[in-house]
Amino acid sequence: MKKKLFLLSSILLLVITFMWVKNMLEPEWKQYQVEYYEQQRKAVEKKLQSATDEEEIATLENKLAKLQKPKYEIKQILLKGDYGWAQQSNGQKTDRCMTCHIDEAKLTASHETVVKSFPFDIYGCTVCHGGSGRSLEEKHAHHGIFKHKRAMRQRLDHADVLFDMWEEMATLSLEEGTEWASFKDRTITGEKAIYMGSGKCMRCHTGLTAPHVERWKRVKFESFNVIKEAPDFIKGDEEYRKKCYECHTTGYNKETGTYEEEGITCEACHGPGEVFATFMDIGKATEGQKIAKITPAYNKCGGTEGCHRSRRHEMRVKFFRDSKEHDPYEWFKPKYKRIVTEALQKKKSGTNKKSDPTLPKHNIRFVR
Ligand code: HEC
Ligand code: HEC
Ligand code: HEC
Ligand code: HEC
Numbered sequence: 001m002k003k004k005l006f007l008l009s010s011i012l013l014l015v016i017t018f019m020w021v022k023n024m025l026e027p028e029w030k031q032y033q034v035e036y037y038e039q040q041r042k043a044v045e046k047k048l049q050s051a052t053d054e055e056e057i058a059t060l061e062n063k064l065a066k067l068q069k070p071k072y073e074i075k076q077i078l079l080k081g082d083y084g085w086a087q088q089s090n091g092q093k094t095d096r097c098m099t100c101h102i103d104e105a106k107l108t109a110s111h112e113t114v115v116k117s118f119p120f121d122i123y124g125c126t127v128c129h130g131g132s133g134r135s136l137e138e139k140h141a142h143h144g145i146f147k148h149k150r151a152m153r154q155r156l157d158h159a160d161v162l163f164d165m166w167e168e169m170a171t172l173s174l175e176e177g178t179e180w181a182s183f184k185d186r187t188i189t190g191e192k193a194i195y196m197g198s199g200k201c202m203r204c205h206t207g208l209t210a211p212h213v214e215r216w217k218r219v220k221f222e223s224f225n226v227i228k229e230a231p232d233f234i235k236g237d238e239e240y241r242k243k244c245y246e247c248h249t250t251g252y253n254k255e256t257g258t259y260e261e262e263g264i265t266c267e268a269c270h271g272p273g274e275v276f277a278t279f280m281d282i283g284k285a286t287e288g289q290k291i292a293k294i295t296p297a298y299n300k301c302g303g304t305e306g307c308h309r310s311r312r313h314e315m316r317v318k319f320f321r322d323s324k325e326h327d328p329y330e331w332f333k334p335k336y337k338r339i340v341t342e343a344l345q346k347k348k349s350g351t352n353k354k355s356d357p358t359l360p361k362h363n364i365r366f367v368r
C-alpha cells in the first residue's frame with residue numbers, strides 16, 4: 001500500500017515538474033507568437049513567388065530570413081507614472097498585452113478612431129480596456145476586461161469613471177502640463193464624444209435654465225449669421241472661410257475642415273454632449289452636471305487660445321486694407337467704431353504707444 005502511494009506521488013511530482021518545465025519553455029503566449037510569425041512567413045513567401053522586381057525580391061528575401069528565425073519574447077510597454085518610468089527602469093506599471101496581441105498592423109487597423117491620439121507605446125492598453133497589464137496568462141490578463149465598445153460603455157455608470165480615465169490619460173501623456181480636463185472631448189472608449197446639437201439641450205433647458213439659454217440664443221447662436229454677411233467671408237474661398245469656422249461654429253474639426261453646427265451653440269462652450277446629455281436623459285442629471293460644468297473655464301475664453309483673444313481678426317485685415325469698396329475699419333466690429341476713433345485720437349496724442357508691424361498702421365487692439 002505504502003509502496004503504491006509512494007509510486008503515485010512520485011508520478012504526480014514528475015508530471016507537475018514536466019508541466020512546469022514545459023510551461024517555462026513553451027509559455028502560453030509563445031503559441032500566439034509562433035502562429036503570428038508563421039502567418040507572416042507564409043505571406044512573404046507568397047509575395048516572393050509573384051515578385052519580379054529585383055530590389056523587391058531582395059527586401060522580401062531579407063524579411064523571410066528574419067521570419068525563419070523569429071525571436072519569441074515578452075513585449076512590454078513601460079507606462080509613465082510614479083513608477084520609476086523617469087529612470088527608464090522597469091516600472092511597476094507595465095502593459096504586456098502585446099506579447100499575445102502581437103500583430104500591430106491589425107491592432108492599428110482596429111483602433112483607427114483612437115490610435116492617433118493615443119499611441120500604444122505611450123498609452124498602453126489597460127487605460128481603456130482595464131484588465132491586468134502585467135499578466136501573461138490570458139485568463140488573468142483578461143480578468144475584468146472591457147473587451148468591446150458595449151462593455152466599455154456599460155462601464156460608464158457615473159461621471160467619476162470618466163474622470164478617473166481622463167486623469168490616467170493625463171498622467172500617461174508626454175506633454176508637460178496636460179490636465180485631466182484636456183480629455184473632456186473624449187468618451188470612455190477613447191473616441192471623440194459626439195455633438196448632440198443644441199436642439200437636444202434646449203428640449204430640456206429652455207424651461208430649466210431660461211435666462212442663460214435666451215441670452216446665448218440671441219447673441220452667440222446668431223454669430224454665424226452675422227459672419228455670412230461679412231464682405232470678406234462672401235468673397236473668400238473655402239480656405240479663407242475655414243479660418244472663421246474655428247471661432248464662429250460649434251465643433252470645428254481642423255483635420256476635416258467641417259463643423260457640427262453654425263454659431264456658438266451650447267456645446268461650443270460646454271463640450272460635446274454625448275456623455276453628459278445621455279446622463280441627463282436617463283435621469284442621472286447629477287452625473288451629467290458634473291461633466292457639463294467642468295467645461296467652460298472662463299480663463300479659456302480669452303487667453304492666447306480662446307476665441308476672445310485680442311487679435312482674433314488679423315486674417316481679415318488684408319482684405320479690408322486692400323479693398324476699395326470698404327471702410328478699412330469694417331473688419332473691426334462696427335459697434336466699436338467709437339472706441340476705434342477714440343483710441344486713434346489717443347494714439348495721435350502719443351498715449352497709445354504699442355504698435356505691431358504686422359498690422360495696418362491704424363490698427364487698434366481690441367478694447368472693452
Ligand atoms: C496570453 C495571451 C494574451 C494576453 C496576455 C492578453 N490577451 Fe487579449 N486575447 C487573447 C486571445 C487568444 C484572444 C482571442 C480569444 C478571446 O476572445 O478570448 C484575446 C482577445 C482579446 C480581446 C477581444 C478581441 C475580440 O475580437 O474578441 C481584447 C479586447 C483583448 N484581448 C485585450 C487584451 C488586453 C487589453 C490585454 C492586456 C491587459 C490582453 N488582451 C492580454 C490573448 C491574450
Ligand atoms: C484609447 C483607448 C484604447 C486603447 C489605449 C487601446 N484600445 Fe483596444 N480598443 C479600443 C476600442 C474603442 C475598441 C473597440 C473597437 C470596436 O469595437 O470597433 C478596441 C478593440 C480592441 C480589440 C478588438 C478588436 C481587434 O483588433 O480584434 C483588441 C484585441 C484590442 N482592442 C486590444 C488592445 C491592445 C492589445 C491595446 C494595447 C496595445 C489596446 N487595445 C489599446 C480602445 C482602446
Ligand atoms: C433630458 C433633459 C436634458 C437634456 C437633453 C440636457 N440637459 Fe442639461 N440638465 C438637465 C437637468 C435636469 C439638469 C440639472 C439641473 C439642476 O439641477 O439645476 C441639467 C444640468 C445641466 C448643467 C449644469 C447645471 C448646473 O448648474 O449644475 C449644464 C451645464 C447642462 N445641463 C448643459 C446641457 C447641455 C449643453 C445639453 C445639450 C448637449 C444638455 N444639458 C442636455 C436636463 C437636460
Ligand atoms: C480667434 C477667434 C475668431 C476668429 C478666427 C474669427 N473671429 Fe470673428 N469674432 C470673434 C469674436 C470673439 C467676435 C465677437 C466678439 C463680441 O461680440 O464680443 C467676432 C465677431 C465677428 C463679427 C461681428 C462683428 C460685428 O459686426 O459685430 C464678424 C462680422 C466676424 N467676427 C467675422 C469674422 C470672419 C469673416 C472671420 C474669418 C475670416 C472671423 N470672424 C474669424 C472671434 C473670431
Ligand code: HEC
Binds near residue numbers: 201205216220266
Ligand atoms: C459662450 C459660452 C456658453 C454657451 C454658448 C452656453 N453656455 Fe451654458 N454656461 C457657460 C458658462 C461659462 C457657465 C457657468 C456659469 C457660471 O458658473 O456662472 C454656464 C452655465 C450653464 C448652466 C448652469 C446654470 C446657469 O444658468 O448658470 C446651464 C444649465 C447651461 N450653462 C446650459 C447651457 C445650454 C443649454 C446652452 C445652449 C442653449 C448653453 N449653456 C450655452 C457658457 C456657455
